[in-house]
Amino acid sequence: MLEDYSNNYDVKCKLDTCKTYPIITDSERGEMFCGGCGIVLVQNISDTSNEGNGYGQEDFLKLSRTGPATSLTMYDRGLSSVIGANKDSSGNTLSNKTKYDFKRLRTWDQRSKSRSTVSLSKAFTILNGMKTKLGIPDSVVENAAYIYRKISSAKLTRGRTMASLVSASLYAACRENNIPRTLDDIAIAGNTERRILSRDLRTIIKKLGLNLNQYDTSSFISKISNNMNLKEKTKRDAFDILKRCEIKEITAGKHPVAQAAASLYISCIINNEKISQKKFAEASGVSDVTIRNRVVLIKKTLKIME
Template identity: 35%
Template sequence: MSETTIRTTDAETERLNARTDEAESERCPECSGALVTDSERGETVCTDCGLVVEEDEIDHGPEWRAFDAREKDKKSRVGAPTTTMMHDKGLSTNIGWQNKDAYGRSLNASQRKKMQRLRTWNERFRTQNSKERNLKQALGEIDRMASALGLPESVRETASVIYRRALKDDLLPGRSIEGVATAALYAAARQANYPRSLDEMERVSRVDRMELTRTYRYIIRELGLEVAPADPESFVPRFTSDLGLSDEVERTARRLIDAARADGLLSGKSPVGIAAAAIYAAALLSNERVTQSEVSEVADISEVTIRNRYKELLEADGVQNMSA
């Protein structure tokens, strides 16, 4: 046997012995049972005989205790997580607007003047070029509109990512910052199944409906976003809640929409109009009082649309019931 073969065999033997020692260290020395670590007491205990193999272990966690996620986040001393909703992802310093020191005492005139000057220079340093200034303004618009529409933070994050992609692909020349920001938020809301109508978007946006629709189609096409058509059922919970109607009305409205979908009545019609008409028809069937005017105000559509659609929904539901 050659010297190289002997050396290789010795190395393999050492590795095998190390693995054997490691496996034995994970077993109880008395009964060879499995060992578990009790982090609260800092002990390693055998699950079979209860022998304490190690004690007074070092706790590498925090010295405080927390009983839920909110309390854990509150006691944590690390910084805020990065977010796409800020142009610098939240990594820069932010000077608060309160003119108070660390003890809550108000600053005097000279100190307030100094802090205002520091805030001004801090804002200048946070945006290094025109693209960052563009992004900062757009993300502020997205946050403002999402707050006015009651959209969750997940939708705002998605809209921020869509706008960043549009900015990176150089899709903004010839289009306003507000228009692209509104289109990104509209697409994000539909992707996350929190749809808002174009009328609602126009009400909180700084651009008109024509520019919004044109920019939205352009962004969807150029970025290749997959956005499914809006489902009328996604508007039902919000409308019934705003009108103060019961769960029975909501269930009946969903049933009417399903019946209309089975008859092919949803094709080519506004999902907002279908949802509003279904809620009005469901309220009539459930003997709950609501007027067409109240429904049209909540859904932001005309009463004529409700009158035309709710009759079609009732007929479709009647056909379904008779067939059953």
């Protein structure tokens, strides 16, 4: 693409016959040349165009010029400087004395960090590990990191374990974004007790004024059916049963995971898939007695005959 001459480069053609011709800038080739005789006046112009969008690791390496974007999941949000490898700006290896000096600088840079910075670094390391175990999207992890930073700013960390607070932040973020993860799933991934996790969750909801919506029960139907490799028709019939239950208003106040498991169990009976309530209890993390009670209530209300 050709553009008119920019005043950033004060160049002119030396020929008298070209004084009336403009200077042309070729952004693709990075050159500026005379509009009269065509002689190249400037080469290797810096690219001032906007950076392209990349949606993968390969695109990022090709298109990125300014490094990764800032992130709340980094203790320094990705803005701090790091003392690099033992090479200078030209790529030459440093001398032994200079290497020793930079090693000492790295050591004191690590030691000079505040306690809050070290605490955030450890917390976000735990959060990143839980993200990998549970398959949580990056946007939800960003929300969890934001909630944990609010917990740290409100000084709610005293007397509470870091793993429990990180787990509570992740569970709250999953609730806000309707990502179907139960307290048991979060507790196992965070290596903490469910009782402590539930207690700390109630505390941060009260202190931070969080408004967590109830999970959509249909999302648990998809999760359980995918884990148990059920047929697609069974899944669709379970959605239909759940919708009929909502119309009859028998889902209010009921455990969403138990309601989803009971709907899937009845759908399996209708579609001749022989799966016991015990297997549904193991896949959903709810006791088989709870599932059995939900099944009885659904059959009685919807008048479903085996």
